[in-house]
Amino acid sequence: MTEVRIQALTKRYGHQTAVDGLTFDVPAGAVTAFLGPNGAGKTTTLRMLVGLARPSAGAALIDGRPFAELPNPRRAVGALLESGGFHPGRRGRDHLRILAGAARLPHARVDEVLDEVGLTEAGRRRVRGYSLGMRQRLGLAGALLGDPGLLVLDEPANGLDPAGMAWLRALLKRRAAAGHTVLVSSHVLAEVAQTADHVVIVHRGRLRYEGPAGGDLEHTFLTTTEATSAV
Ligand SMILES: Nc1ncnc2c1ncn2[C@@H]1O[C@H](COP(=O)(O)OP(=O)(O)OP(=O)(O)O)[C@@H](O)[C@H]1O
Numbered sequence: 001m002t003e004v005r006i007q008a009l010t011k012r013y014g015h016q017t018a019v020d021g022l023t024f025d026v027p028a029g030a031v032t033a034f035l036g037p038n039g040a041g042k043t044t045t046l047r048m049l050v051g052l053a054r055p056s057a058g059a060a061l062i063d064g065r066p067f068a069e070l071p072n073p074r075r076a077v078g079a080l081l082e083s084g085g086f087h088p089g090r091r092g093r094d095h096l097r098i099l100a101g102a103a104r105l106p107h108a109r110v111d112e113v114l115d116e117v118g119l120t121e122a123g124r125r126r127v128r129g130y131s132l133g134m135r136q137r138l139g140l141a142g143a144l145l146g147d148p149g150l151l152v153l154d155e156p157a158n159g160l161d162p163a164g165m166a167w168l169r170a171l172l173k174r175r176a177a178a179g180h181t182v183l184v185s186s187h188v189l190a191e192v193a194q195t196a197d198h199v200v201i202v203h204r205g206r207l208r209y210e211g212p213a214g215g216d217l218e219h220t221f222l223t224t225t226e227a228t229s230a231v
């Protein structure tokens with residue numbers, strides 16, 4: 001069971017405050033949707049959680065520690081924060097083999113995760129020929145390699161077709177049912193309503209809502225974010 005605690009988390013870029021004293025918990029054994037308008041601070045928060053950005057103040061803790069202090073971070077946390085970053089000339093399978101090697105994970109995991117994301121055949125092809133949805137699936141495969149207790153996904157549904165969305169929904173629910181912690185940002189409220197158990201809404205870097213999913217999510221979103229965007 002992996003607990004996530006965001007505590008008075010703040011990130012400033014010059015005079016701009018992207019994340020502003022944000023506090024919330026992410027429960028284990030549930031899918032938590034992380035919502036907010038464009039520029040609300042979601043990606044910045046997730047980047048701090050997985051050690052890609054340093055907080056200006058406050059903390060993002062995984063089982064009580066910042067990512068950088070986890071004893072085995074690549075096994076504890078699987079993250080998908082952008083679907084780029086693949087070497088275009090590399091085969092999908094080789095990309096995952098390199099990740100597995102760096103994390104000292106058994107190479108057998110590569111075939112398991114390729115199968116899990118439906119890329120068994122495509123894994124033999126070079127990434128330059130992948131569609132956006134296939135790149136998302138490959139990114140998800142990378143996040144799943146270490147069978148992590150915590151999955152952190154930034155808009156993973158981007159580029160997925162309807163069957164891909166249904167597949168992703170089932171995957172996230174399966175992880176949560178197995179007791180894992182799943183934190184996923186999204187703009188697709190209808191999708192979130194079908195997937196999430198718990199919802200966190202931010203706006204202008206601040207917490208606007210935290211609670212169980214259900215009810216009229218669109219109404220909650222629009223009223224808590226004043227239907228305006230910071231960008
Ligand atoms: N590296 C950076 N340098 C300067 N400003 C940044 C940087 N990263 C993010 N910001 C700013 O911080 C704010 C929050 O951005 P962030 O990407 O976290 O929002 P978001 O909620 O993920 O948005 P979206 O839904 O559009 O992806 C924005 O105003 C953005 O311009």
